[in-house]
Amino acid sequence: MRRILVTGGAGFIGSNLVRLLLAERDDVEVVNLDLLTYAGNLANLRDVGPSRYTFIHGDVCDADVVRRALVGVDAVMHLAAETHVDRSIQGGAPFVRTNVLGTHTMLATALEVGVRRFLHCSTDEVYGELPWQDPDAPGPRERFTEETPMDPRSPYSASKAGSDHFALAFHRTHGMDVVVTRCSNNYGPFQFPEKLIPLCVTNALEDRPLPVYGDGLNVRDWIHVEDHCRGMIAALEGGTAGRIYNFGGDAERTNLQVVRRILSALEKGEDRIQFVRDRPGHDRRYAVDSARARAELGWAPLVTFEQGLDETVAWYDKNREWWRAVRA
Ligand SMILES: NC(=O)c1ccc[n+]([C@@H]2O[C@H](COP(=O)([O-])OP(=O)(O)OC[C@H]3O[C@@H](n4cnc5c(N)ncnc54)[C@H](O)[C@@H]3O)[C@@H](O)[C@H]2O)c1
Helix, strand or coil: CEEEEEECCCCHHHHHHHHHHHHHCCCEEEEEEECCCCCCCHHHHCCCCCCCEEEEECCCCCHHHHHHHCCCCCEEEECCCCCCHHHHHHCCHHHHHHHHHHHHHHHHHHHHHCCCEEEEEEEHHHHCCCCCCCCCCCCCCCCECCCCCCCCCCHHHHHHHHHHHHHHHHHHHHCCCEEEEEECEEECCCCCCCCHHHHHHHHHHCCCCEEEECCCCCEEEEEEHHHHHHHHHHHHHHCCCCCEEEECCCCEEEHHHHHHHHHHHCCCCHHHEEEECCCCCCCCECCECCHHHHHHHCCCCCCCHHHHHHHHHHHHHHCHHHHHHHHC
C-alpha cells in the first residue's frame, strides 16, 4: 500500500483528488490534512468511507501536526492554500502565512522525515498575464510554458510564486524529490460559491444578478477539476524530480462567454448580467501550454468545456443544500 498525504483535501480540488485517488488506485491509502477554513468542508467527502482514508484536522503551518500526519507517508500532494484573489486584495497576510510559511513547513518536515516524493500544486497565475487575444480568433496564440518567467501580479499569485520558489529550492539545495504542477482555472463540483462559475450558477438559480468584472472580456483557460486531478496523479507517478508541469484545458473563454453559457444552460435571460467595477490589477488573459505534460506524462484533458460546464450547472442545481450550507 502507498500512503499519500493530501493537504487541503477538504477543499474543492483536494476533495475531488481524494475521491479520484481512492477510486482509481487500489494500492493507495490517503491521509487528508486540512484546517477546515471557510473553504474546507467535510461534506465534500461525505461519500468517502473510512477504509484507506483518514482525516486529520490541522494546520500546515504547525510542524508538530505535520510530523504526526507524515508518519508512514510515502508521498505528499500539497494543495492546502488560501486561494481567492479578491480576498488576497483585501488582506494578504493569511496568504503569506498559509501559502508561503505553510509550504515551507510542509517541505522542511517532509525532508526531515524522508518522504519519497513531494508534489507541490501551484497555478498558472504565477506567470502573470498575457496580451489579450480573442478566444475565437484563428492563428497562433501566445501561451505560458514552464519556461515563462514568473511575474505574479496579485497577492495570491505572489504567495504561490513564493511557495514554488521554496519547492524548487528544496530540490536544488537538498536534492529533495519535488515536482511542481501549475494549472489553469478549474471548475466542477464542490467549488466554493465565491469563484466565478459557482457564484454565477448559484446566483442564477436564486434569480439574483450575475456580477461580471469590468467589460467581461478577461480570458481564462478553463479545465475540469477531474482533468487537473488526473494530471497531478500522472505527475506524482511519472514526473521527473525538480520539474514543472503545466496543465490547461485548451478552453479559452471570456468571462462573458462563460456567464452567457451558464444562463443559457439554465434558460435564464441575459438581463441578469450586472457589470461591476473591475478588480484592481485584474489579469487580462491566461492560457497554458500543456505540451510537456502531454509528451512526458501521457496526459491530456478529457472533458470538453461545454460538456463539463453543463454537468457542473446540473450538479449545483441538484445540490442546493450543499452550497446553501457552505455559504452560510
Ligand atoms: N481553483 C483553481 O482554479 C486552481 C487552479 C490552479 C491551482 N490551484 C491550487 O490548487 C490548490 C487547491 O485549490 P482549491 O481551489 O481547491 O482551494 P480551496 O480554497 O477550495 O481549498 C483550500 C483548502 O485548503 C485548506 N486550508 C487552508 N489553509 C490551511 C492550512 N493552514 N492548513 C491546512 N489546510 C488549510 C482549506 O480548509 C481548504 O480545504 C491551491 O493550492 C491552489 O493554489 C487552484
